[in-house]
Amino acid sequence: MSDRAPQPVERRLPTEESRQLVALVRDIVSKEIAPRAAEEEEAGRFPREVFTLLSESGLLGLPYGSDHGGGDQPYEVYLQVLEELAAARLTVGLGVSVHSLACHALAGYGTDEQRAAHLTEMLSGGLLGAYCLSEPASGSDAASLRTKAVRDGDDWVITGTKAWITHGGIADFCTVLARTGVEGPRGITAFLVPGDAEGLNAALPEKKMGMKGSPTAQLHFDGVRVGDDRRIGEEGQGFAIALSALDSGRLGIAACAIGVAQAALDEAVAYATDRRQFGRPIADFQGLRFMLADMATQIEAGRALYLEAARLRDAGEPFSRQAAMAKLFCTDAAMRVTTDAVQVLGGYGYTQDFPVERLMREAKVLQIVEGTNQIQRMVIARHLAGPETR
Known part of the structure; x- marks a missing residue:
């Protein structure tokens, strides 16, 4: 092959801080991600240590506020960081995107008390998130989901199966959408569920044509109990x-x-x-x-x-x-x-x-x-x- 190296994408970044941020990402990519990407994808190995490094470097919470460990970066900058990561290894780029998605509900709709209790660790504490919306029988028609959360005193008991979950089985926390009321979109509520909650189990990862290093699995909720303090937003606001x-x-x-x-x-x-x-x-x-x-x-x-x-x-x-x-x-x-x-x-x-x-x-x-x-x-x-x- 040629010694001709690809020219880095010229990025129009709004601040010197964001330019330094992208330079840091490119350094991590060249040293820690790209050299092992092909080998690890072929082996189906998830690079958890890379996500730990990204968290320590402040790169897992970029679009969120610094008051809870985020990076205070505009989406315009955050997305260009994702592009750099995905160009080196999609398992990493998509994994960061899914983690950010899993943090969205709490950051945008949680109470001050909930954010103080959980968000800092989610954004900068080395944790990894999963987003649990799809189910075996409700993919595109997400409003027809069947996973239920039933009130039991000060707790909720969640029962059902989520499907196609990125980081299924390895996530430290899950944002879960479950039915708490009437059929359709108005009966769905969001919850923050610990990844090690009793009754939460992962099926074997799916065997996929690509992204073999990123585990995708069904998650089974068998009477998983969470307190009402882990309900995000109002009842029925989940969709x-x-x-x-x-x-x-x-x-x-x-x-x-x-x-x-x-x-x-x-x-x-x-x-x-x-x-x-x-x-x-x-x-x-x-x-x-x-x-x-x-x-x-x-x-x-x-x-x-x-x-x-x-x-x-x-x-x-x-x-x-x-x-x-x-x-x-x-x-x-x-x-x-x-x-x-x-x-x-x-x-x-x-x-x-x-x-x-x-x-x-x-x-x-x-x-x-x-x-x-x-x-x-x-x-x-x-x-x-x-x-x-x-």
Whole structure:
């Protein structure tokens, strides 16, 4: 392969502090994440020590307030950090995004007492979170979830099964959405459940085509008892809390997708400028040059889209439509770019000797998690034309 190193993405960061932050992330990536990514993914090893390092470095709570151990960073900066992490290893980038999602309910809807008791440790204490919304029979139709929480004096008893849970079985805490009332979205409440709660058990991790280092598993709640002081928000407010978290989480997925796509483009360019056929580098051939140009354009467009949505969020403006657009476009772009990267490398791209086959397998899941891209199209259409008529 060529000695031509990929050029770091030029980032427009708002402050000197944020520029130093991204420089720190790139240093951690180059020393602690990238060198072992391929080997550990193939072995299915979760890098818990990396998440400990990220927590110690102040990188697990970036978009939250410093009064509870967060980084006081705007989403515009946080998402660019996610992109850097995901470009090195999606297990890490997506893991940070899911952890941030798991903290959202308590940070945004918890009481002062709840935040004082739990949030600091969640953001900077080395803990790792899971977000428990999906179930075996309620994925896209999340409002039909069946996990129940029944009041028992000052406690709640939670019974049911959650599915497709990132960090399932290894998380230190779970944000859990459970039914406490009527059918539909108005009967759902949010709870903060310790990862070692009695009656909480994880199934064997799913066997996946990609992201093998990130455990995804069902969680079984067999009469898990938590105090009312772990109920987040009002009874029946849980679904609104979940949707609020997903708007922000979709931007995290978009940033991760662009990171994966950028990594694939870097590999494709390096290979094309080194590989020679017919007496010259294959990057000289117009058909391939056009492929690389299209790949780069999709990445830049996706990056601009997720950053614009992040700026709306930072300004306190509505951003749900833009978040859905960013998730849709960026993840579709990642699938196209990684597929094209495999094509650029030809037969080598189909082997595990080069990372593009892993990047292609990993890109696929990003079109599915936190709302499939078909759901994103429904969200966008509702903003344009209103709810569907029945």
